[in-house]
Amino acid sequence: MRNALLKxxxxxxxxxPMADMALxxxxxxxxxxxxxxxSGAGDRxxxxxxxxxxxxxxxxxxxxxxxxxxxxAPAIKQYGLSFLYREDWNPVTDKFGGLAxxxxxxxxxxxxxxxxxxxxxGIAIFLTEICPRSLRRPIGISIELLAGIPSIVYxxxxxxxxxPFFQQNVQPWFVDAVANIPILQDLFAGPPxxxxxxxxxxILMIMILPFISAVTRDVFNTVPVxxxxxxxxxxxxxxxxxxxxxxxxxxxxxxxGAMLALGRALGETMAVxxxxxxxxxxxxxLFAPGTTISATIANEFTEAVGDLYRSSLIELGLILFFxxxxxxxxxxxxxRALEKRAGGVQG
Amino acid sequence: xxxxxxxxxRRKHRNAMWLFLSTFAAAFGLIxxxxxxxxxxxxxxxxxxxDVFTKMTPAPGESGGLANAIVGxxxxxxxxxxxGTPFGILAGTYLAEYGRYARLSFFVRxxxxxxxxxxxxxVGLFIYELIVANTHTFSxxxxxxxxxxxxxxxxxxxxxxxxxxxxNGLREAAAALGAPRAAVIKAVTWRAARAGIVTGVLLAxxxxxxxxxxxxxxxxxxxxxxxxxxxxxxxxxxxxxxFAMSPYEDWHRLAxxxxxxxxxxxxxxxxxxxxxxxxxxx
Numbered sequence: 001m002r003n004a005l006l007k008x009x010x011x012x013x014x015x016x017p018m019a020d021m022a023l024x025x026x027x028x029x030x031x032x033x034x035x036x037x038x039s040g041a042g043d044r045x046x047x048x049x050x051x052x053x054x055x056x057x058x059x060x061x062x063x064x065x066x067x068x069x070x071x072x073a074p075a076i077k078q079y080g081l082s083f084l085y086r087e088d089w090n091p092v093t094d095k096f097g098g099l100a101x102x103x104x105x106x107x108x109x110x111x112x113x114x115x116x117x118x119x120x121x122g123i124a125i126f127l128t129e130i131c132p133r134s135l136r137r138p139i140g141i142s143i144e145l146l147a148g149i150p151s152i153v154y155x156x157x158x159x160x161x162x163x164p165f166f167q168q169n170v171q172p173w174f175v176d177a178v179a180n181i182p183i184l185q186d187l188f189a190g191p192p193x194x195x196x197x198x199x200x201x202x203i204l205m206i207m208i209l210p211f212i213s214a215v216t217r218d219v220f221n222t223v224p225v226x227x228x229x230x231x232x233x234x235x236x237x238x239x240x241x242x243x244x245x246x247x248x249x250x251x252x253x254x255x256x257g258a259m260l261a262l263g264r265a266l267g268e269t270m271a272v273x274x275x276x277x278x279x280x281x282x283x284x285x286l287f288a289p290g291t292t293i294s295a296t297i298a299n300e301f302t303e304a305v306g307d308l309y310r311s312s313l314i315e316l317g318l319i320l321f322f323x324x325x326x327x328x329x330x331x332x333x334x335x336r337a338l339e340k341r342a343g344g345v346q347g
Numbered sequence: 348x349x350x351x352x353x354x355x356x357r358r359k360h361r362n363a364m365w366l367f368l369s370t371f372a373a374a375f376g377l378i379x380x381x382x383x384x385x386x387x388x389x390x391x392x393x394x395x396x397x398d399v400f401t402k403m404t405p406a407p408g409e410s411g412g413l414a415n416a417i418v419g420x421x422x423x424x425x426x427x428x429x430x431g432t433p434f435g436i437l438a439g440t441y442l443a444e445y446g447r448y449a450r451l452s453f454f455v456r457x458x459x460x461x462x463x464x465x466x467x468x469x470v471g472l473f474i475y476e477l478i479v480a481n482t483h484t485f486s487x488x489x490x491x492x493x494x495x496x497x498x499x500x501x502x503x504x505x506x507x508x509x510x511x512x513x514x515n516g517l518r519e520a521a522a523a524l525g526a527p528r529a530a531v532i533k534a535v536t537w538r539a540a541r542a543g544i545v546t547g548v549l550l551a552x553x554x555x556x557x558x559x560x561x562x563x564x565x566x567x568x569x570x571x572x573x574x575x576x577x578x579x580x581x582x583x584x585x586x587x588x589x590f591a592m593s594p595y596e597d598w599h600r601l602a603x604x605x606x607x608x609x610x611x612x613x614x615x616x617x618x619x620x621x622x623x624x625x626x627x628x629x
């Protein structure tokens with residue numbers, strides 16, 4: 001078809017100068033021209049189709065914000081800013097304040113991240129520097145597979161296996177051990193329930209561990225080998241290479257990965273709901289039951305009677321969305337910067 | 348020139364100590380993950396029986412299975428994948444082909460990655476406001492819609508990544524033959540990236556098969572056999588959630604069995620995705 005298109009009906013170069021040929025004597029039959037136009041239109045249509053699918057992503061994002069804002073409007077109107085700093089949560093008297101949930105969300109996630117980051121970096125160092133080569137791939141792959149296990153599995157394991165064990169074997173002993181140490185005696189006090197903020201953080205820690213170690217390991221692997229070899233050639237020990245060469249080079253990526261994991265932890269519902277205890281109060285002790293935004297919504301939304309109650313829960317969801325947005329955006333900006341630099345190093 | 352032996356020793360000790368700590372951290376992390384898997388497989392296989400696949404979810408104190416939940420999960424997940432995949436592939440195609448360097452694309456990538464890790468319970472609230480509040484009933488349609496919103500970002504991300512791996516020479520060769528852009532994409536780049544795109548869909552299935560939070564107040568759950576999409580429908584994760592929170596021993600066993608089924612599905616999908624990816628690379 002293409003060949004036919006190029007064949008002109010007139011005889012080319014019939015006595016005219018070469019340069020004018022293409023312009024004057026080259027005509028295309030109507031039918032062929034229509035085919036070209038048609039495919040052009042098809043091309044534009046396809047381009048428009050892919051473009052609108054892209055817009056759909058933006059529409060979903062905007063839709064989430066608009067729908068949640070509309071749903072939260074009655075509660076925002078009723079309580080204003082006091083929703084953010086009031087702790088009472090009473091469906092009977094229609095008094096709602098989100099502080100206990102927000103506090104629980106922040107404390108459990110940040111605690112989980114602080115526990116998971118050192119362990120995750122340890123795993124990454126182990127995988128890139130210490131582990132025998134033949135084991136690196138299998139261990140790395142199993143960690144990545146674990147990152148895909150649904151959070152509800154972590155939740156029921158926490159509820160049925162970890163919490164009873166923790167309650168009977170660790171908690172009483174630990175509370176006694178720190179009973180006379182200032183600060184710690186307040187942080188780890190109270191009757192051993194097994195469930196509570198600390199248990200939730202611990203389960204979250206295990207859950208985000210694969211994320212952190214996978215990201216950190218990938219970032220460690222982007223460190224140019226010549227840099228490490230130079231350090232070894234200077235007589236550095238393995239640890240000195242890790243501490244002075246690998247970690248500074250990988251800093252942004254590690255922080256980005258940790259933020260990504262924090263974003264996951266903040267929004268995590270199922271791993272937390274089972275073991276947090278669902279108590280709307282703020283206790284000093286980490287062993288005391290508490291609640292998080294997602295746990296509150298998961299537990300109460302279907303039973304929420306009354307517009308104000310439901311609206312308050314949606315406002316909590318909106319707050320959660322904002323918090324995770326900020327954290328995830330920060331994580332992305334850091335990881336993007338790293339990607340750019342990695343591209344620069346290779347090119 | 349003399350070396351201070353003490354400095355040597357100190358550095359050696361410090362090295363040994365930190366490397367030991369790293370190994371210890373690795374062992375610590377892996378042990379917990381191993382314990383979870385052990386306890387899941389132990390409890391799960393002990394609770395697994397033919398009844399799980401043939402009987403309906405029981406009333407308190409009775410015996411039963413998870414048949415309606417399994418069917419519900421399969422139905423809603425399939426719908427979500429069927430609805431979400433085309434949009435995801437098209438959007439990923441725009442990002443990698445037409446608008447690779449467009450300003451819009453940077454923005455869309457950013458928003459898509461946020462949606463990728465956004466709390467899934469928020470998606471549930473969104474669909475509740477959008478569909479359930481307007482139709483005044485929980486329904487399987489709403490559940491499938493919530494899962495669709497989770498599928499799209501996963502497929503967008505993997506499709507774009509996989510299309511970016513297709514060498515530009517292929518596109519240029521097709522264009523040099525006179526093929527219009529749309530034909531280049533459909534006949535050349537999509538075909539070259541097919542394995543990768545299927546990987547993305549598999550990962551999306553793995554992702555939604557364990558999602559609980561978005562289903563709680565969209566599909567809600569249903570104790571009985573139901574394939575009517577206009578009515579509430581039960582799903583495995585939601586049944587696990589309700590049964591694990593209950594005080595009944597029988598329900599706990601069913602929760603473990605359900606968790607095992609989900610985990611096996613997810614692991615199978617991830618392993619299949621990985622195999623597909625590696626055959627493509629080699």
